[in-house]
Amino acid sequence: MASTRHRPDGTTPDPEYDDLTERTRRFTTGYLDYNQQRRHADVGEIRMLAVAYDIAAEHTRRDTTAGAHLISDEHRLHSHLRSIVGTAGIRTNDSDLTLANRARDAHRLTTAFPAWMTALDDGTVTLRHATALLRYANKVNDDRRDDYGTKVLDYAATHTPGQTDTYAKKLAARLNAADFETAFERAYDDRAVTIQDLDDGMSILSATIPTVAAHAGYDLLSKQATQLRDDHHDDAKAHRARVREAQAAGEELSPEDAAFIDDPRTVAQLRADVFIETLLTSTPQSILESVAKGKPRVQATVSIIVPITTLLDPDAPRDIATIDGMEPISAFEARQIAGTVTCFDR
Known part of the structure; x- marks a missing residue:
């Protein structure tokens, strides 16, 4: 118009x-x-x-x-x-x-929740709103169920399904505060780290841990990854400036600038790299304070089965390297690991 x-x-x-x-x-x-x-x-x-x-x-x-x-x-x-x-x-x-x-x-x-059916009939809320309601309804005691349903419905009438989901989660926890603490204690006992192998030599390492620790860890990883990304950008910017100056003056690049390689990693990639680097190279405080203080750290053990041609000639036709003969990994990783071991089992 x-x-x-x-x-x-x-x-x-x-x-x-x-x-x-x-x-x-x-x-x-x-x-x-x-x-x-x-x-x-x-x-x-x-x-x-x-x-x-x-x-x-x-x-x-x-x-x-x-x-x-x-x-x-x-x-x-x-x-x-x-x-x-x-x-x-x-x-x-x-x-x-x-x-x-x-x-x-x-x-x-x-x-x-019959009032919700009426609201669904007249279009006040959608099925996605109702799904958010039911997702946390089992965490609310029966004597508080009506209060839970009414408050979530009032909220859902003027908010998106995503916002309603967040509200319902918080409300269920608030209405059942005492039971929530008990449930947390039970869930805390089930904390664990699990691994799920994917295709293409990748895996998902998951940790079921308290929410506070999870968010603190994720926030720290994000800050460290962002700082690294910014540092890399600053280094690349300074490198480009030196290259322009050298070209303008007709001078050769310094050995450092000639060998400079820009870091293309995103914050998400850096976050993953910082996470695994921290996990594999740092010593937990609980170890420092335990009877093991001062002793060598526990070494991770990974059994790699790799065809010898994969190690000798990266460009030659080859079979895939695997962990324990089961999960494929990249030839690059296999060669990296092979370069650090002191012996091989043929």
């Missing part, structure tokens, strides 16, 4: 429309129409999945009445539910387990 100006008499002419204005109008109308259709479909699906749960629950009650006690009621309910929703899942390419979990959510939403 073209801009308009007031006439000399103070009146404003009608706005001028062009093809882009019309396309924008059609987009807005179409998007809102499809959004409404999707909302109605989401609500209908919730109600249908809740019906599936009710059918499975009735099957379970009848089995119990008939004296079938070989498995628990919960296992029997789960079995019936997967069987019922699996019939529909075959037609929609959804797994029976996924649909069963969604049916449980639908049952809880329709029975424990």
Whole structure:
């Protein structure tokens, strides 16, 4: 729509429309129409999945009445539910387990939070808002459930699903503060470090640790990585300036400038490099303060199986190097490690 100006008499002419204005109008109308259709479909699906749960629950009650006690009621309910929703899942390419979990959510939403169904019906909130509500609902005691549902609904009506998720998480923790501390103690006992091997010689090293420590560690890594990135940028800028000066004066570059290589790493890459470098080269404070103080650090042991041709000629056709004969690693890493060992097992 073209801009308009007031006439000399103070009146404003009608706005001028062009093809882009019309396309924008059609987009807005179409998007809102499809959004409404999707909302109605989401609500209908919730109600249908809740019906599936009710059918499975009735099957379970009848089995119990008939004296079938070989498995628990919960296992029997789960079995019936997967069987019922699996019939529909075959037609929609959804797994029976996924649909069963969604049916449980639908049952809880329709029975424990009926006001949310009304809000879904009239479009006040979306299914994604409801998903945020349910994600933390099991952390709230039954006597505070109504308060939780009402407050999250009031918030969701004027906020995005992402903001609602954050609010619901905090509210659930606040309403169950005492239980949260107990849950934290239980979760703290399960702290661990795990590894997941990926393709292309990469792996994910994960640590389940207290949130405060995790955020403090991530913040430190980010600051260190950013500082390194800035230092590298400053070095590169100074190097370019010296190169220009040498070229202007017709002089040769110094050995340092001639060998200078710019560091292209991003902050994310530097963060990962600083993390593993710190992990492999630093000594934990708990070790410094333990009876092991002053003794050699524990050395990491990695068994590499690598064809000899990979070490001798990087350009020759070769087989892949592996860790313990299982997980592939790059030839570059294999040669680096081979260059530091004192002996080989053939």
